[in-house]
Amino acid sequence: MDTTEERRRAILAEIGAIGPVLPGSIVERSTRCQSSGCHCRADPPQLHGPYATWMRQHGGRQVTTTLTAAEAETMRPLIAADRRLKDLVRELEQLTVTELMEDRSQPTIPLGKKPPEAGKR
Numbered sequence: 001m002d003t004t005e006e007r008r009r010a011i012l013a014e015i016g017a018i019g020p021v022l023p024g025s026i027v028e029r030s031t032r033c034q035s036s037g038c039h040c041r042a043d044p045p046q047l048h049g050p051y052a053t054w055m056r057q058h059g060g061r062q063v064t065t066t067l068t069a070a071e072a073e074t075m076r077p078l079i080a081a082d083r084r085l086k087d088l089v090r091e092l093e094q095l096t097v098t099e100l101m102e103d104r105s106q107p108t109i110p111l112g113k114k115p116p117e118a119g120k121r
Helices: 003-017 069-102
Strands: 025-031 048-058 061-067
Touching: 003 069, 025 069, 048 069, 061 069
Parallel strands: none
Antiparallel strands: 025 048, 048 061
């Protein structure tokens, strides 16, 4: 068995073992409030937070949700699993592209030229 097939099987096995995934990322943010006398408005400011926020795309828009510290810690491994899954899928795609390009039996058609029409005399 060649190394490409061995790697493909290893990738598929790892994908099968990943488990639940969650898209997006968790960002720690510090904020400034609206109270004029608050320490967050001092010079230098002492901002509130940090607060964990989960950022993701949903329906073509960015959605941001503020999380508790416990929620953030629960979600971090799921987000890491999602990133690993995407990396593995990209690697699997690249293996397939490489394999297809190496195994092509027909010559490529130069850009700008039409392929010969079948059955034309």
